[in-house]
Amino acid sequence: MTTVFFLTARVCKVMMLCLVIGHTGLLCADTGILQRLAVPPLTVLSPDVDVYPRNHAIVQGQNGYLYVGNSEGVLIYDGENWQRIPMPNGKLVRSLAIGPDQRVYVGGYDGFGYVEPDVTGRMVYHSLADDFQQLREPGFADIWDLLVTDNAVYFKAVSDLFRYDPDTGEIELWQYEGRFGALLADKDEVYVQFRGQGIKRYQQGEFEPFQMLPQWHEQTYDLIRLADGHWLGNRRDGAWLEMRQGKVSVIDIPGLPPGNEFFDLSLVAPGVIAMANKDGAIYILEWHTRVVRRFEISNDVLLGVTGARNGGILALNDLGVLHIAWPSPWQSIDARRGLRGTVYDIENWAGQWFALGSAGAFSLSQGAGEPVFSRLNWSNHEAWDLLPLGPSKALFADSYRLHMVEHQQARTISHGALYPRILKPSRFSDKRVLIGTELGVAVWVDEADKADGYFSLDWDGLGTLVQSLVETAVGEIWLGTAHRGVVRLRLDEDYGRVVDIDYFDTSGGIEYGIDGEAKLAWIDENLIASTSAGLFIFNGNVFEPWQSGGEAILSGQILTMIQTTNDEVWAYSHNRLYRRFEQQWQQISMTGVGRGALSSHWLHKDLRVFGANSTLLFYQPNAPKVNRGGFEVQLNRVLRGKGESEQSMPLYIDTPQLVPANGRVVFEFALPSLHPPETTLYRARLSGFEDEFGAWGRATRISYSQLAPGEYRFDVQARDKAGNISAIEPFDITVPYPWYQTWQAKLIWTLLIISLLWLVIRYLVQYRTRALAQEKSRLKRMVAEHTRELADANRKLESMANVDGLTGIANRRRLDSYLQHCALTSQERGRPLSVLLIDVDHFKRFNDSHGHVKGDAVLRDVAMLLGECLRRSEDLLARYGGEEFTAILPGADTETALSVAQSMREHVQQSGTGVTVSIGLASAPGNQLINVQGLIDLADKALYQAKNDGRNRVVQSDDIRASAG
Secondary structure: OOOOOOOOOOOOOHHHHHHOOHHHOOOOOOOHHHHHHOEOOEEEEOOOOOOOOOEEEEEEOOOOOEEEEEOOEEEEEOOOOEEEEOOOOOOOEEEEEEOOOOOEEEEEEOOEEEEEEOOOOOEEEEEOHHHHOOOOOOOOOEOOEEEEOOOOEEEEOOOEEEEEOOOOOOEEEEEOOOOEEEEEEEOOEEEEEEOOOEEEEEEOOEEEEEEOOHHHOOOEEEEEEEEOOEEEEEEOOOOEEEEEOOEEEEEOOOOOOOHHHEEEEEEEEOOEEEEEEOOOEEEEEEOOOOEEEEEEOOOOOOOEEEEOOOOOEEEEEOOEEEEEOOOOOEEEEOHHHOOOOEEEEEEEEOOEEEEEEOOEEEEEEOOOOOOEEEEOOOOOOOEEEEEEEEOOEEEEEEOOOEEEEEOOEEEEOOOOOOOEEEEEEOOOOOOEEEEEEOOOEEEEEOOOOOOOOEEEEEEOOOOOOEEEEEEEEOOEEEEEEOOOOEEEEEEOOOOOOEEEEEEEOHHHOOOOOOOOOOEEEEEOOEEEEEEOOEEEEEOOOOEEEOOOOOHHHHOOOOOEEEEOOOOEEEEEOOOOEEEEEOOEEEEOOOOOOOOOOOOEEEEEOOEEEEEEEOEEEEEOOOOOOOOOOOOOOEEEEEEEOOHHHOEEOOOOOOOOEEOOOOOEEEEEEEOOOOOOHHHOEEEEEEEOOOOOOOOOEOOOEEEEEOOOOEEEEEEEEEEOOOOOEEEOOOEEEEEOOOHHHOHHHHHHHHHHHHHHHHHHHHHHHHHHHHHHHHHHHHHHHHHHHHHHHHHHHHHHHHHHHHEOOOOOOEOHHHHHHHHHHHHHHHHHHOOOEEEEEEEEOOHHHHHHHHOHHHHHHHHHHHHHHHHOOOOOOOOEEEEEEOOEEEEEEEOOOHHHHHHHHHHHHHHHHOOOOOOOEEEEEEEEOOOOOOOHHHHHHHHHHHHHHHHHOOOOOEEEHHHHHHHHO
């Protein structure tokens, strides 16, 4: 069998379990438990209107608007804004149902009716309870359920059932002391449960007995029609009822809780029922297969559920609406299951799942209830990689050391400055493990007579992070590094010494971005390198561009690449996912998956698992495809005038609407969407005033003033998160000409011209001159204003591009640019240049103890304190990354820089922030060529020395070299 290696910074070890250590008896992982815990993409839409947070019902209109029954009325969401329509009596809305066109029927407390837009688009409530006062005075309390059929609407209270015919206005009322239960429409028939008696059917104005069986005596909450003569219901005593061809029985559905634990049931697809559970979970029952899926989506009780019109499921709790994108190829396990930090590695070992990352090592354990991720005590540092060696033995890499894990207990087997990042079995020896470190390469050997093995190589001469590692031949190892590109090492036959080093640059056929980063992979028995400049393949001598089939879509990204089969290759960057199948690349949509940067992977059969920020993302290539076509952008209101004279204009008429000359017209619009509003963009145009659409933006209200007489047409387009564009039906307006431009006035002017030609000509000339001057002045003001706005925007963009968003000091981009500038200036002027690398001591421990909000505040305080210690304006303090800062001191020799560093350290220590800093110092004289990267590396080594010496101290690079000597 051909051995295929997946050589990336986060090595997928599923295949390794079978190929490298298969003799130990380990089996390929069972993904069932992970799939059971995963949930589809979820969007939460919370009302931003001032109402009491208690909701009762949810429906979605045909145009995509959401309607929520709330304790203070009906809440309506158009994709951008919420509005409230109160009930006339100020009471709650208990139930909702969609009628024809844009009508929504409403059941409240002692009242019911419907909501629909008037001619101006304003949503208006129409009461129907008044029509029934001749039959029943108020006092029927809540309308608990609504049923809309082709020819009637039913409003059900506890002991009252109202029927309303929208076409004729005919009304009927039934009262039953024993109380009503579930309502159901099956084809053209309407059925109602009479609790204590059974099911009755509506026929010619009366409810006639249908099934008066004991199974129907107990209250039934919901009835779902699954097929002709086939129903499913849930009773108050918890039983599930099935009616098949007239026969009723109590059934048990494995995996489904009792029926009284659900507030609402809804048929969301043929044979598919969604259920809102009291524990905050959505249950999905596929009736024909009896498969039950459970998605835990809320910490609150779920009060309602319905199918979304453009795909997915809508659920309701007291805080808002939750949209579940189901079925979806994407699902996730996130922090609600205990997972924390960026996930660097995913592993299944000895029948247990592990996730390793910036917050440590986590294992998936059963606990008292549902399985959760629990943090292991293997290390207090970042966890980078786990390599099983057998059913009870594995290697584990944390930030500083290599550990041996046996029977779930870890012991250290390396020194404290190894900095291991990648653990990879050798292709040519089952006893040897290759280790990519933060500074180079190590080799660990599994020696039978040594419990902890031994290191045949510990080489840190590379000086940069190894992100990927490929062993192509005995003693030949290729490295993809963070800053030095692709490196080839040749070792002696015992893997104990580096014999030769080759650095591949443009002369070796490979190009890099600014930072010199590269990742390697083994694809189709070839060595592939990925840089920000493209993909390259090694031809045996040099690299050349890799023609992989549509690779243009991959350009500009550094990719982790994995080959799963001979035909299928996967690649991902921090925010993009690609699949190459049958020699063609395709981008995989991640719409709705906003879980941070992709950082690791685990591939198995038809399931792809990717690690991100506190999240495992699951992609199933063979998941059912659902048509999720969006809705059309809606023109909600058009207003004319302003202030007290502002009035709404009719929307649904064909003739152009009049706007007074020099008046004001306002257009309000929105795209009904279940995505977060900020993902939708709009652009508009008023033909006759502007020829082209404006730029895409977030404005949903546009006003025009001082329009000249003429014909205008308003158009607006919306672009949703998936890139779909929709447009409104154009809205036409007319600004009438003033009276003196009508034909009657022109006739009078003609008569006057005959008698007073010279006076009229003089008047018209003067009038037109003034009008042109005014228009020219207005246009000049507009140009000047737009010019100022553009200049302000450019200044803001430049500032944002060079400033760290958290601390307000210079960011890494500004640092790199300024350091290069200082190096050139120092060389030209013969001035020394010093660099300080500053690290906040034990910052991860501080974050774990005080939380990230406090951690962010401390970083801002430390930045301010460090800045106060700078000498002059040309000194620069920048955020280097995470809790690290860098200070550039042009003109400062070692003694001066040391003074500044000590001042910074003491200033932070005495500040009361609760943290200290360690500082590494490196200086370069001004009379020689300054190697910027070398200067940074010296300062970095000095910083590590300061941390190893106990932290809260300053170490200069000369001290390190003296110590080494």
